[in-house]
Amino acid sequence: VLATTNAALMPAAVSYRPSVASVGGGRAVLNSRGQPGWFYTVTGVSPGDTTVDIAGQQMAVKVNSGVMIDTLSYTMGPGARYCIGLLKKGLDESRLSVSSTDGACVSIEKYREGKDGVCLYRITGKRAGSADVVFQVAGGQTVRTHVTVSSVAKPWGKSARLVALAG
Numbered sequence: 001v002l003a004t005t006n007a008a009l010m011p012a013a014v015s016y017r018p019s020v021a022s023v024g025g026g027r028a029v030l031n032s033r034g035q036p037g038w039f040y041t042v043t044g045v046s047p048g049d050t051t052v053d054i055a056g057q058q059m060a061v062k063v064n065s066g067v068m069i070d071t072l073s074y075t076m077g078p079g080a081r082y083c084i085g086l087l088k089k090g091l092d093e094s095r096l097s098v099s100s101t102d103g104a105c106v107s108i109e110k111y112r113e114g115k116d117g118v119c120l121y122r123i124t125g126k127r128a129g130s131a132d133v134v135f136q137v138a139g140g141q142t143v144r145t146h147v148t149v150s151s152v153a154k155p156w157g158k159s160a161r162l163v164a165l166a167g
Helices: none
Strands: 002-004 013-015 021-023 027-030 036-039 042-044 048-054 057-063 066-076 081-089 096-100 106-113 118-125 129-137 142-149 156-165
Touching: 013 021, 021 048, 066 118, 066 129, 096 106, 106 129, 118 142, 129 156, 142 156
Parallel strands: 066 142
Antiparallel strands: 002 036, 013 048, 021 042, 027 036, 048 057, 066 081, 066 156, 081 118, 096 129, 106 118, 129 142
16 A cells, blocks of 8 residues: 655554454655655455554455465476465365366375465376366365376476455
């Protein structure tokens, strides 16, 4: 959030529900017209609604839960492995379904989860063919990584930031 003001001291900023969204400390900046202001980072903590107040100016904030994956597609050989990164925000594990559309071609397993919500899902190429690895958020959207398994292709992939929000 950019608060345009010529105040020499950082204006107070608060979230009325910090369990939903937090407001980081401001830093002095200039906007596109060269006017001074303060930039605040608002971070979603959990799904819900709150109000952010910066120097008496209030803004409604809605935080959704969901996931973001880092891989649009990947090509690999049989027996090869690759990790798809997934960032989970405000989402309980029971609300996320992860599967392969062809388990005989591509298998998937949860490999590691960090405290910051970043999970690694390891895919393994089983036999030649293709499959989608599907990440579905209960009551919400789906994102997919298309995987091709080929004994003659070199490993490569396309990165992306694919987002699925909960309903």
